[in-house]
Amino acid sequence: xxxxxxxxxxxxxxxxxxxxxxxxFPEVNAATRTRVVEVATRLGYRPxxxxxxxxxxxxxxxxxxxxxxPDMSTDRNFLETLTGLTAALAQRDVELVLxxxxxxNPIAAYQRILERGILDGFILNAPQLNDPxxxxxxxxxxxxxxxxxxxxxxxYPYYAVNNHGIxxxxxxxxxxxxxxxxxxxxxxxxxxxxxxxxxxxxxxxxAEGLGVPDAFHxxxxxxxxxxxxxxxxxxxxxxxxxxxAIICSSVVLAVGAMRAAKDLGLNVPSDLSIIAHDDxxxxxxSDTLVPQLTVTMSPLRDACVPLANHLIDRITSGPTVVxxxxxxxxxxxxxxTATVPLGHSDPW
Amino acid sequence: xxxxxxxxxxxxxxxxxxxxxxxxFPEVNAATRTRVVEVATRLGYRPxxxxxxxxxxxxxxxxxxxxxxPDMSTDRNFLETLTGLTAALAQRDVELVLxxxxxxNPIAAYQRILERGILDGFILNAPQLNDPxxxxxxxxxxxxxxxxxxxxxxxYPYYAVNNHGIxxxxxxxxxxxxxxxxxxxxxxxxxxxxxxxxxxxxxxxxAEGLGVPDAFHxxxxxxxxxxxxxxxxxxxxxxxxxxxAIICSSVVLAVGAMRAAKDLGLNVPSDLSIIAHDDxxxxxxSDTLVPQLTVTMSPLRDACVPLANHLIDRITSGPTVVxxxxxxxxxxxxxxTATVPLGHSDPW
DNA sequence: ACGTAAATTTAAAACGTTTTGAAGTGGAGG
DNA sequence: CCTCCACTTCAAAACGTTTTAAATTTACGT
Numbered sequence: 001x002x003x004x005x006x007x008x009x010x011x012x013x014x015x016x017x018x019x020x021x022x023x024x025f026p027e028v029n030a031a032t033r034t035r036v037v038e039v040a041t042r043l044g045y046r047p048x049x050x051x052x053x054x055x056x057x058x059x060x061x062x063x064x065x066x067x068x069x070p071d072m073s074t075d076r077n078f079l080e081t082l083t084g085l086t087a088a089l090a091q092r093d094v095e096l097v098l099x100x101x102x103x104x105n106p107i108a109a110y111q112r113i114l115e116r117g118i119l120d121g122f123i124l125n126a127p128q129l130n131d132p133x134x135x136x137x138x139x140x141x142x143x144x145x146x147x148x149x150x151x152x153x154x155x156y157p158y159y160a161v162n163n164h165g166i167x168x169x170x171x172x173x174x175x176x177x178x179x180x181x182x183x184x185x186x187x188x189x190x191x192x193x194x195x196x197x198x199x200x201x202x203x204x205x206x207a208e209g210l211g212v213p214d215a216f217h218x219x220x221x222x223x224x225x226x227x228x229x230x231x232x233x234x235x236x237x238x239x240x241x242x243x244x245a246i247i248c249s250s251v252v253l254a255v256g257a258m259r260a261a262k263d264l265g266l267n268v269p270s271d272l273s274i275i276a277h278d279d280x281x282x283x284x285x286s287d288t289l290v291p292q293l294t295v296t297m298s299p300l301r302d303a304c305v306p307l308a309n310h311l312i313d314r315i316t317s318g319p320t321v322v323x324x325x326x327x328x329x330x331x332x333x334x335x336x337t338a339t340v341p342l343g344h345s346d347p348w
Numbered sequence: 349x350x351x352x353x354x355x356x357x358x359x360x361x362x363x364x365x366x367x368x369x370x371x372x373f374p375e376v377n378a379a380t381r382t383r384v385v386e387v388a389t390r391l392g393y394r395p396x397x398x399x400x401x402x403x404x405x406x407x408x409x410x411x412x413x414x415x416x417x418p419d420m421s422t423d424r425n426f427l428e429t430l431t432g433l434t435a436a437l438a439q440r441d442v443e444l445v446l447x448x449x450x451x452x453n454p455i456a457a458y459q460r461i462l463e464r465g466i467l468d469g470f471i472l473n474a475p476q477l478n479d480p481x482x483x484x485x486x487x488x489x490x491x492x493x494x495x496x497x498x499x500x501x502x503x504y505p506y507y508a509v510n511n512h513g514i515x516x517x518x519x520x521x522x523x524x525x526x527x528x529x530x531x532x533x534x535x536x537x538x539x540x541x542x543x544x545x546x547x548x549x550x551x552x553x554x555a556e557g558l559g560v561p562d563a564f565h566x567x568x569x570x571x572x573x574x575x576x577x578x579x580x581x582x583x584x585x586x587x588x589x590x591x592x593a594i595i596c597s598s599v600v601l602a603v604g605a606m607r608a609a610k611d612l613g614l615n616v617p618s619d620l621s622i623i624a625h626d627d628x629x630x631x632x633x634s635d636t637l638v639p640q641l642t643v644t645m646s647p648l649r650d651a652c653v654p655l656a657n658h659l660i661d662r663i664t665s666g667p668t669v670v671x672x673x674x675x676x677x678x679x680x681x682x683x684x685t686a687t688v689p690l691g692h693s694d695p696w
Numbered sequence: 697a698c699g700t701a702a703a704t705t706t707a708a709a710a711c712g713t714t715t716t717g718a719a720g721t722g723g724a725g726g
Numbered sequence: 727c728c729t730c731c732a733c734t735t736c737a738a739a740a741c742g743t744t745t746t747a748a749a750t751t752t753a754c755g756t
Contacts, residue, residue: 051712399742
C-alpha cells in the first residue's frame, strides 16, 4: 500500500505538500499538483482511512441499524434500500456498516456501535411515532438522517415521501371517476407512513362530505394474505354495502385484494377499482399484474442518493445544515381503475 | 473521552504501563494493575479503536458482499445469516461492513472495498463452482471464510453442511419405509449445495440398484410455484409411473409439492411421502404445515457463530490455521412420510 | 555490602494522515 | 543592493494506541 511518504520521497516533496496537493488545497503549485497526482495514480495510492480518522476525527463510515421483525415483512424494502444506499454512499467514498438489532431495546445496538467510536453518523429507517432512537442520537449530538419523517418532530435531515399527498392523489382520482364508497387497506398502525396516509385519507374524504366506516379502513401487515382476508370481508357485503374502490398501501396488499375480488366473482375494474401505492420493488411489479395496476408511484430507490447526501452534508457541515427532501408520488393510471359501476355512486 | 495518557497522569505512570495493565500483559505488577483498572473504570475509559487499528494494522471490521439476484430468491436466507453474523461478530468485537454487489462482475465490489484498506477479511456466502471471488481473495492473501465449501477446492476456512449426508439420510429413511420410486426437487444448478445433493442422491440410489429418470430429478429456483409445477409434472403420470416419495431441497419447494399433491387428489403421506431439507427460517416453519413436514434439519443460524470465529481466527493466527466445520443434518420425522403405498414398491 | 538476575517500568518509535507555524523561493519596487 | 510580499514548500506536532529496547527497581545469594 502506497503512502504519502512514498509519493513524497519519489518526488522529493514533503508529505505535507503531497497531502495538500491531493486534497485540492489552493496554495499548492499547479505543476506540483499534477506531478503528485500522476505519481499517486501510478502507485495506486489510497488514503488510509484509519489514519485519516485518527487525526480528523472522522471515519468515513456510517451505520445503519436494521430492526428485524419476526414477521420479516420489511425484508424486501430493506434490501432495496440497502442496495441503493451502499451505492450512493460509495459515490461519496463512505462505507456502510450494518448492524442488526435483535433486542427489544432499539437503542442497544446504537449504543454498542457508538462505544466503539467508529462511525460518523447513522441512517435511520422506518421511524415510529416518538421514536426513541431519534431522541437518543439527538441527545448525544450524533449526526443522522432519517428515511421518513415524524410529524411534529422534523428538526433533522430526512427524505420522506408526501404520504398525505399519496392519499389525496389517490382519493381525488377515484372521486373524479365517480367513486364515493372508497375503502383503504392501510399498513400497520404506529408506522408513520400508515398514520399519515390514514389522516390524509380521512381528511380528503371528510372535505367531500364522505364518511368511511371503520370496517372499510383497515391496518394490516403488508402480506398478501392479510390483504385478501380484509378485502373479502369488505366485499362480502357483511359489513355494509361493498366499496366500489379500494386503495391499498402497498402492491402486496393489492394482490391480495385482487384475488379476493376474483374469488367473489367481481371484475376489476368494472365492478371494483383498485389503486395501490408502489415503491417500485424489482420483485413486485405492479405492471405485470393482470389487470395492470393503477398506482401512485414513488420508487424506494429514489430515496437513497438524497439520503446519503443529506447525512454526509450534515456530518461535514455540522448542525447548522438541515437538508430535507419531500418527494411527491406520481400517479400512474393503468387498467385496474374505471368509472364507478352504475347504481353504486351513493356514499356509505 | 478518557485516554491512556489521562489514566497515566493520574497515577504517575507511563502510557505503556497503562496499556499493558489493561491488556493483561504478564509483566505488570498486580498492585499496579488493580490501580490502573480502578481508575480506568472510574473515568469510563474506552480504547480508541481507530488508534488501536492504526498501530496494529487491523481494523476490527470484516466485509460481506451480497449479490442481489433479480429473483430475490435468497432474501430470507440472507437476512437470517446477516442477523446471526453481526451478533456473532459483535461477540468478538468485530463489526460487519456490508456491500451490495449490483454489477455482473462479482469481483468489483471486493476490489472497491479493498482499495480502502479498511477491512480485515471477508465472509463469502453461496459459493459457486469455480467461484472467482475465492481465487481473487486468495491471490491477494486476504483472509476469508466461506459459508459452504467447493468440492475439490477446500483449502480455506469454512462452515458447510454435509450435503452428501443430507441426501443420504433422506434416501435411507425413505428406503427403510419401502420406497423405491424416489424423486428429487433440487435447487438450481451451479450452486454447490444442489450439485452435492444431486451427486449424493444419485450415488445412494445407484448403490441400491435404483435408477432415477431425468424427469424425476429437477433443478428449480426455490420458489413455491416452481415446486408446484415440477411436482404436478411428476405426479401426473405423464413422465412415467408416479414417485411414491419426493425429496425437496427446501421447505418452499415442499409447500409447492404438497399443493400439487392436493390438487391431484393424492394424500400426504398415505399416497405420497414428502421430505424436505429445512434451514429453519423463522418465517417458513416446516412444523406448521399440514401435515407437519418430515425434514432433515440444519438451522442456518447455526452457521453464524462458527463462521465468525473461523474468520477471526484466521485473521489473528495467519494462514497456518485453517478452521473448518462440517455440520450434519438432523432427521426430524413428522407426519408427511409413511410406508410405501401397497402395489407401488417396484422401482422405475 | 555487593553483584546479578528477575521483575517492573519507562521513553521513544511507530502507524499514516492533517494541520500549524515557519521558512524558503523569486520577483517587483525602491 | 536591499526590502517587502506573494507564492510555495517544509519540518514538526498532533491524534491515541502498541511495541521495542532500554532503564530502573527489587530480590536474592554470597
